[in-house]
Amino acid sequence: MRLPPxxxxxxxxxxxxxxxxxxxxxxxxxLTGAGATFPFPLxxxxxxxxxxxxxxxxxxxxxxxxxxxxxxxxxxxxFGATDVPMTPRERAAxxxxxxxxxxxxxxxxxxxxxxxxxxxxxxxxxxxxADLFLGRIARWNDPRLAALNPGVALPAADVLIVHRADGSxxxxxxxxxxxxxxxxxxxxxxxxxxxRWPVGAGxxxxxxxxxLVKATPGAVxxxxxxYARQHGxxxxxxxNRDGAFVAPSAESISAAALGIPAASVGTEQPxxxxxxxxxxxxxxxxxxxxxxxxxxxxxxxxALVDFVRWALHDGTPVAVALGYxxxxxxxxxxxxxxxxxxxxxxxxxxxxxxALPREGGA
Amino acid sequence: MTATARRGDRVYRLATGxxxxxxxxxxxxxxxxxxxxxxxxFARFGxxxxxxxxxDPVRDxxxxxxxxxxxxxxxxxxxxxxxxxxxxxxxxxAELAPRVLRTPLAFLIDLLAGIPSVVYGLWGIGVVVPAxxxxxxxxxxxxxxxxxxxxxxxxxxxxxxxxxxxxxxxxILPFVAAVTREVLLAVPRAQREAAFALGATRWETVxxxxxxxxxxxxxxxxxxGLGRALGETIAVALVIGGQHAxxxxxxxxxxxxxxxxxxxxxxxxxxLHVAALMAAAATLFxxxxxxxxxxxxxxxxxxxxxxxx
Amino acid sequence: xxxxxxAPSVDTARDAARITRRARRRxxxxxxxxxxxTATALALVPLVSIVAYLLARGGRALTPTFFTHAPAxxxxxxxxxxxxxxxxxxxxxxxxxxxxxxxxxxxxxxxxRRGTRRAATVRYLADxxxxxxxxxxxxxxxxxxxxxxxxxxxxxxxxxLGALAIPLVAxxxxxxxxxxxxxxxxxxxxxxxxxxxxALTVVLRGALPGVATAALIAVARVAGETxxxxxxxxxxxxxxxxxxxxxxxxxxxxxxxAMSPDDGWRRQAYGGAVVLVALVxxxxxxxxxxxxxx
Numbered sequence: 001m002r003l004p005p006x007x008x009x010x011x012x013x014x015x016x017x018x019x020x021x022x023x024x025x026x027x028x029x030x031l032t033g034a035g036a037t038f039p040f041p042l043x044x045x046x047x048x049x050x051x052x053x054x055x056x057x058x059x060x061x062x063x064x065x066x067x068x069x070x071x072x073x074x075x076x077x078x079f080g081a082t083d084v085p086m087t088p089r090e091r092a093a094x095x096x097x098x099x100x101x102x103x104x105x106x107x108x109x110x111x112x113x114x115x116x117x118x119x120x121x122x123x124x125x126x127x128x129x130a131d132l133f134l135g136r137i138a139r140w141n142d143p144r145l146a147a148l149n150p151g152v153a154l155p156a157a158d159v160l161i162v163h164r165a166d167g168s169x170x171x172x173x174x175x176x177x178x179x180x181x182x183x184x185x186x187x188x189x190x191x192x193x194x195x196r197w198p199v200g201a202g203x204x205x206x207x208x209x210x211x212l213v214k215a216t217p218g219a220v221x222x223x224x225x226x227y228a229r230q231h232g233x234x235x236x237x238x239x240n241r242d243g244a245f246v247a248p249s250a251e252s253i254s255a256a257a258l259g260i261p262a263a264s265v266g267t268e269q270p271x272x273x274x275x276x277x278x279x280x281x282x283x284x285x286x287x288x289x290x291x292x293x294x295x296x297x298x299x300x301x302x303a304l305v306d307f308v309r310w311a312l313h314d315g316t317p318v319a320v321a322l323g324y325x326x327x328x329x330x331x332x333x334x335x336x337x338x339x340x341x342x343x344x345x346x347x348x349x350x351x352x353x354x355a356l357p358r359e360g361g362a
Numbered sequence: 363m364t365a366t367a368r369r370g371d372r373v374y375r376l377a378t379g380x381x382x383x384x385x386x387x388x389x390x391x392x393x394x395x396x397x398x399x400x401x402x403x404f405a406r407f408g409x410x411x412x413x414x415x416x417x418d419p420v421r422d423x424x425x426x427x428x429x430x431x432x433x434x435x436x437x438x439x440x441x442x443x444x445x446x447x448x449x450x451x452x453x454x455x456a457e458l459a460p461r462v463l464r465t466p467l468a469f470l471i472d473l474l475a476g477i478p479s480v481v482y483g484l485w486g487i488g489v490v491v492p493a494x495x496x497x498x499x500x501x502x503x504x505x506x507x508x509x510x511x512x513x514x515x516x517x518x519x520x521x522x523x524x525x526x527x528x529x530x531x532x533x534i535l536p537f538v539a540a541v542t543r544e545v546l547l548a549v550p551r552a553q554r555e556a557a558f559a560l561g562a563t564r565w566e567t568v569x570x571x572x573x574x575x576x577x578x579x580x581x582x583x584x585x586x587g588l589g590r591a592l593g594e595t596i597a598v599a600l601v602i603g604g605q606h607a608x609x610x611x612x613x614x615x616x617x618x619x620x621x622x623x624x625x626x627x628x629x630x631x632x633x634l635h636v637a638a639l640m641a642a643a644a645t646l647f648x649x650x651x652x653x654x655x656x657x658x659x660x661x662x663x664x665x666x667x668x669x670x671x
Numbered sequence: 672x673x674x675x676x677x678a679p680s681v682d683t684a685r686d687a688a689r690i691t692r693r694a695r696r697r698x699x700x701x702x703x704x705x706x707x708x709t710a711t712a713l714a715l716v717p718l719v720s721i722v723a724y725l726l727a728r729g730g731r732a733l734t735p736t737f738f739t740h741a742p743a744x745x746x747x748x749x750x751x752x753x754x755x756x757x758x759x760x761x762x763x764x765x766x767x768x769x770x771x772x773x774x775x776x777x778x779x780x781x782x783x784r785r786g787t788r789r790a791a792t793v794r795y796l797a798d799x800x801x802x803x804x805x806x807x808x809x810x811x812x813x814x815x816x817x818x819x820x821x822x823x824x825x826x827x828x829x830x831x832l833g834a835l836a837i838p839l840v841a842x843x844x845x846x847x848x849x850x851x852x853x854x855x856x857x858x859x860x861x862x863x864x865x866x867x868x869x870a871l872t873v874v875l876r877g878a879l880p881g882v883a884t885a886a887l888i889a890v891a892r893v894a895g896e897t898x899x900x901x902x903x904x905x906x907x908x909x910x911x912x913x914x915x916x917x918x919x920x921x922x923x924x925x926x927x928x929a930m931s932p933d934d935g936w937r938r939q940a941y942g943g944a945v946v947l948v949a950l951v952x953x954x955x956x957x958x959x960x961x962x963x964x965x
Contacts, residue, residue: 030909032822032917041745041933044908048744059917061906062927064628070636075821090631160519165604165615167419167629192420193629201519201615202604204625205930207937208487212519215495227932322746367865374867378783381776382793385841388834389800395811451714454707467711469959474718476888476951478895479805480922481944484929485721488728532717539714540888541843544881548850561693563700579846586842589802595898596805596926620804624898627806643807650802658795 028078028297031304033060035068035081038107038169038224039287043081045318046311053310056303065169066193072099072290078300080290083107083169084193085269097294100342101269102308102335103286106325108225108253109173110235110283114213115140117155121247123148125239126181126274126282132220133161133178134185135199140218148239155218161200162212162221167193170206173285174222177273225253225281226323240282241274248281253325256284286327293342305343309336393647400641402634411641417606419630424638426645428608429617433646435523436598436618437591440530444591445584448535449573452542457568468543474536483600486529491601494528495520499613512610521603523616529601530591538587545579546572585657592650595624619646722948729941737942742908742924745933752943754910758825758919759950761912762904763894765829766836770893771886773833774840778882779870781841782848794845797838808835809899817903825911825918828904832893839892843885844878851878880961887958891951897922921947 033043040062047058060081063071068080069090085101111129113122124132128144131137137144140154164171172193179186189195203212206223210233213219225248228235237245246252256275272284289308293301312335316326327335403424404411414425455467499518508514549572557567573580603615604625619642630636736749743750777793784790812831817823855877859869875882900906905917906927912918921943928940 030911030916032905034905037931040931041936044742044744045746048747057909059905059907059909061917062931063901066629066631067627069631073631074818076817076823087632089633093633165521166625189418190420194419194626194635196416196418196420196606201521203521204487204600204604206932207930208521208600211487212521215492216519224932230932230934367868370868371866374865374870378776378780378870381773382780382790382841384773385777385793385797385800385838388837389796389803391815392800392803392807392811395814396807399810447710447714450707450710454704454711458704458707459711465959469955470715470718472884472888472955472958473948473952474714476891476895476955477718477721478892478897478922478947478951480895480897480926480929481721481725481947484925484941484944485717485724489720489724535714541846541885544843544885545846545850548847548878548881550850550852552852563696565700565703566696569703576850579850582842582846585798586801586839589798593802593804620806623804624806627810628901640810643804643810646804647799647807650799654795654798654802658791658798 028300028303030057030059031078031300031307032076033058033068033079033081033289034063034071034077035060035290036065036083036169036287037062038083039081039105039324042105042319042322042324045322046307046315049315049318050307050310054306056307058307064167066167068290072292075292075295078297079292079304081287082290083285083287084172085288086290094292097292100291100293101288102291102339103269103327103331104289104308104311105287105319105327106253106257106272106284107169107173107287108248108256108281108284108325109170109177109222110225110228110233110248111220111222111238112210112213112228112233112235113220114215114217115155115234116217118149118152120152121234122152122236123239123245124236126177129238130178130182130185132159133163133198133200134182134188135161157218160216160219161197162209162216162219163197163200163202164206164209164222165202165204169193169285169287170222170224171195173273173283176271176285177283180271180274229323238282240278240280241276242278242280244278246279246281248283250320250323250325252279252281253284254328256280256282257286257328257331284325291342293346302343302346305339305346309339309343312336396640396644396647400637400644403637403641404644406634407638411638412645415606415608419632419635422634424634424641426619426622426638426642428606429619429622429642430645430649431608432523432526432602432616433592433618433620433649435612435616436527436530436602437588439527440534440591441584441588443527444531444535445538445587448538448584448587449542449580451535451539452546453568453573455539456543456546457572458564468540471536471540471543475540477533479533479594479597482529482533483597486525486597486601490528490532491520491525494518494522494525494613498524502613513612515611516609516614518613519603519615521601521615522613523602523609524612526598526602526616526618526621527612529597530594533594533597534587534591537590538583541583541586542580545576545583548579549575581657581660585654588653588657589650592646592653593620594618595620599624619643619649722945725941725945725948729938729943729945732938732942733945737939738946741910741919742939745931745936748935750935750939752919752921752924752939752946754907755919755921755924755943756946756950757910757912758904758907759894759921759947761825761918762829762832762900762920763890763954765826765914766832766893767886767890769830769833770836770840770889774837774886774889775844775875775882777837777841778844778848779874781845782874783870785849794842797841800838801842804898805835805896806898806901808832809902812899813902822915823903823905823917824915825904826914828900828918828920829914831899831903832896835896835899836889836893839889840886843889844882847878847881847885848874883961884958887954887961891954894954895922895947895951897926921950 043060065082065084068082071077072080141156175191179191203209206227209221213221237247255277256272274282312332319326413427415427416423502508557571599621605615623639623643737751740751741754781790808831812827816827859873900923906923907917907919925940925943928936
């Protein structure tokens with residue numbers, strides 16, 4: 001039977017592209033990673049620049065934070081990426097292995113709204129936000145909102161809450177914050193990538209939330225701060241722990257990281273929400289790269305550590321240009337020390353796959 | 363028959379038998395994967411998993427009652443609208459249209475049938491949801507004054523059960539129409555010619571001769587469409603609003619079993635959460651088994667009433 | 672078309688009645704033709720709407736670079752979906768290699784053994800299989816082909832898609848084969864043709880147009896699936912056609928970019944969707960041509 005022409009073409013293509021060409025015997029030709037959507041644009045730039053400098057190729061797919069954790073736990077990728085630290089249960093499922101959480105960049109969640117009659121950024125406090133999302137505040141001209149926004153004419157319109165329909169790191173950060181500032185929220189929906197929302201409509205993706213908020217007067221929702229800035233969405237100023245009203249910006253987000261001394265790398269990931277500091281934005285968070293040295297392919301840990309150290313040192317300008325808040329220098333220094341130790345234990349020729357630093361030292 | 367022919371026949375029988383056997387084997391494998399992954403959830407929640415509606419990943423509470431209902435409602439609505447239209451379209455493009463139009467029409471319908479669900483999903487969010495929010499919702503509630511009915515109660519934000527049903531209907535219509543058209547075209551020409559010879563009009567030929575002759579195939583096409591409607595994941599996930607709640611309004615956001623699995627699977631890393639999602643998929647699997655059994659029984663009734671099966 | 676009435680009638684009242692009836696029936700036929708034509712026009716509206724919408728949001732992304740380059744990083748110009756197009760073609764080829772022969776074989780089995788309990792069971796199971804959500808095929812393939820091996824691969828994706836296609840091809844093949852008149856088959860068998868030869872040279876050849884179209888529609892449909900590929904083919908921003916490595920695919924790229932926070936990428940998502948639709952159109956056209964040739 002004659003080969004259909006398309007089949008012949010395909011077979012030829014396969015033959016031509018065979019052979020990925022391994023690099024030096026020590027490093028995999030392409031490193032694979034999976035996880036969070038939030039840092040995806042930044043990682044793609046870092047990966048491209050790093051490849052231009054060193055030739056190392058990294059294939060990253062944004063299948064979601066949970067997907068990143070799952071694939072890393074199953075050993076099908078070289079690294080994961082997540083906006084949400086692994087839960088105790090997820091760690092228990094690792095069978096004794098320890099996964100390293102490396103903070104790569106900072107993100108934050110902005111509260112966006114549709115109130116055409118409000119000229120300046122809306123001001124909210126944690127308690128009032130919790131009441132909004134709990135459904136306790138039904139209309140915009142509620143006295144609690146008026147108290148926070150003196151001199152602003154708030155409409156008598158209904159409040160429509162818009163939340164994410166799909167699980168997301170943004171949801172985690174928001175609910176983490178609400179749990180920290182509201183006992184009722186902590187007892188109720190609590191924190192998670194996906195919670196039981198008392199009120200509101202769900203939209204898929206940041207795009208969905210932004211679109212729904214933009215199209216519905218009186219709506220209020222949450223999106224990544226960078227996304228809000230990129231699209232010119234109004235972002236509320238939140239009252240932080242020290243009492244100042246702060247808008248999400250690279251400075252206020254980085255300031256939040258400085259407020260937590262233990263922020264570093266390891267298996268403990270302190271939360272950054274409601275961080276102390278007059279300039280801190282209350283809904284900030286790290287996004288982490290997950291490494292699993294115990295199960296890594298030969299040379300993968302070493303190659304990844306090199307990439308991460310480069311990104312933390314030299315990747316800052318790109319991060320800022322794309323609207324992300326870089327990890328503060330103090331934190332980056334501590335991370336670097338730990339990673340250097342890890343790399344040293346993976347010297348070529350050494351049989352060790354990479355020893356993780358002892359707990360408490362990191 | 364020669365020995366070679368007999369051997370050839372044996373090989374043939376084995377080959378086609380093996381091909382056919384691949385289907386139950388595949389199904390068994392998928393059922394096994396689902397059952398083992400879903401077991402923790404069923405063991406923990408029991409039958410309440412299917413009838414109640416609390417979905418709280420933080421509290422380890424999972425139940426798919428609303429999603430199950432949503433699957434039935436969206437698929438049922440979509441099929442109710444799309445199946446008759448699809449048969450009409452197939453009839454037109456196979457029998458009644460001017461000959462010169464038939465090939466282009468067939469091409470366009472096949473094209474629509476092949477458009478991927480992710481494209482329908484994007485179109486759904488970009489066109490259908492805003493249309494529902496800005497035009498259809500207010501129309502139904504305002505102009506037609508249906509807002510009082512529980513079926514159309516509540517504000518219409520756009521993402522809703524109705525949006526899901528609309529996108530589903532749009533997707534399965536061309537699919538059912540394409541398969542039906544092929545079935546109609548395969549009806550022997552002799553049947554039609556006999557009808558014409560007896561003085562039947564085009565329409566009468568279709569309705570009294572061609573359709574009855576092809577009845578089994580048409581029902582098969584509709585059932586394939588039903589299968590697709592029940593299992594459609596990505597397109598529905600993008601427009602249905604993702605709400606785990608028993609809502610009686612079509613304009614409220616909701617969920618289907620398949621879109622629930624799609625929406626949450628990417629982010630779910632907690633074992634119980636994943637098990638609950640697999641249990642939702644397993645429920646859908648069981649539902650498909652039941653629905654198809656019922657449909658098959660119906661076909662059997664129809665066939666027994668003496669059609670050319 | 673022959674005139675109504677067989678024997679001439681001398682009764683003018685009866686003639687008049689017959690003529691009125693005939694006119695009424697013809698009117699009804701024209702009316703129903705109009706109705707079904709309207710239904711068809713209605714069914715085609717989404718096609719126009721979809722293409723218009725995709726072009727509006729993604730038309731700007733359709734540059735020559737788009738078709739010749741692999742993706743670029745966010746914020747950088749010059750990225751494309753060339754590797755995704757190649758990936759989808761390879762995956763479609765793999766899916767066809769698995770799904771079409773098995774599907775046609777199963778369809779032959781079902782058509783020949785019609786009426787037997789075994790065939791009825793297989794037919795029922797095929798319908799159930801066709802209704803399993805595509806994401807489940809991906810998950811099952813992940814368990815079988817990705818997890819044990821420790822990495823994603825194009826092969827896993829191709830097999831998942833092929834499995835998805837089997838019941839579609841089988842049912843559509845059976846539907847078409849069943850309606851092929853048995854006269855030719857009977858004649859061939861009477862002439863001493865063995866069953867297998869009859870099936871391949873007589874039955875299949877006669878039904879080839881319908882079967883080819885059905886197979887092509889099935890493959891076009893599975894080639895556009897995203898969910899099964901998320902956990903099997905995984906996606907790849909580099910050029911790779913190796914079956915044992917992750918591979919880019921158009922639906923994956925479209926979905927991933929559409930949900931991403933980058934504007935340029937989102938535009939490319941819609942551009943990619945346009946290309947997807949164009950690919951489906953091409954495959955469908957190929958189906959039509961195959962039909963004409965046979």
